[in-house]
Amino acid sequence: MDLSGKVAIVTGAGRGLGRAYAEALARNGAQVVVNDVDGSAEEVAASIGGRAVIAPVGSTETAERLVATAVEAFGQLDVLVTNAGILRDRVLWKMSDDDFDAVINVHLRGTFTCARAAAVRMREQGTGGRLVLISSPAGQRGNFGQTNYAAAKAGIAAMARTWALELARSDIAVNAVVPVAATEMTRTIPAFAPLIEESERTGTPLPAWVRRDEGLGTAEDAAELIVYLASDAAKGITGQAIGIGGDRLALWAHPAEKQVQFADGGWQADQIAEHWHEFDAESYGIPAPVAP
Secondary structure, three states: OOOOOOEEEEOOOOOHHHHHHHHHHHHOOOEEEEEEOOOHHHHHHHHHOOEEEEOOEOEHHHHHHHHHHHHHHHOOOOEEEEOOOOOOOEOHHHOOHHHHHHHHHHHHHHHHHHHHHHHHHHHHHOOOEEEEEEOOHHHHHOOOOEHHHHHHHHHHHHHHHHHHHHOHHHOEEEEEEEEOEOOOOHHHOOOOHHHHHHHHHHOOOOOHHHHHHHOOEOHHHHHHHHHHHHOHHHOOOOOOEEEEEOOEEEEOOOOOOOOOOOOOOOOOHHHHHHHHHHOOOOOOOOOOOOOO
């Protein structure tokens, strides 16, 4: 994938998945603005010949600074990857207002403000662009102890579908990516933590069944989807939620009516009770991996 001449911003790119995304984009020819909250952004930017912006996402000021840096350093903006995120995991009855607000601010508001600033610039340029929004399986299925994170990631997928509609006439594609990789953040997910810890303890790669059946691999495994979505080869792909991890590539279904029944004149509560067993209820939560 030749990304020569393209300019990208990657938020939360000082480590983990974000770093892998920035490095992969640069390796394929893109100029990259690397964002994070500490000096790790400068380290990554120096290693790939990019520019660093050290600032927490969430505010309009940071979003506009990121776009301005891309334009001043490289002349344009073609790709935005909204990866920055934090965790404040607590069960519902123990989650504080600050726990909730902090995660929503970085993930959801940070995605909104950065995408808005990028869209304004891309529309002014008139040459199209790509918004790649990083979601999560928790946003698709829910996850124990992650009210704030799951809500934000579900909102990000919804924003991708909405912005795909709004930006279509400007030739700006918008997709949500649902990655699964062994990182500091996934280490906190009960379903994956034991697998990651065992791999690190023994110094061995994740087993083949984990990479295939669970779609859990390295951050580098997930980065190739970002490269593809940033490339001209992905022209016309928009409004999708695409999963990547280990050996697994997946297209997530959008929410849709699964089963429908009708009652003339509308439904009464006792009628709903009578017919509810005819519906096939959905599962929820990220299932724990089971070795074959």
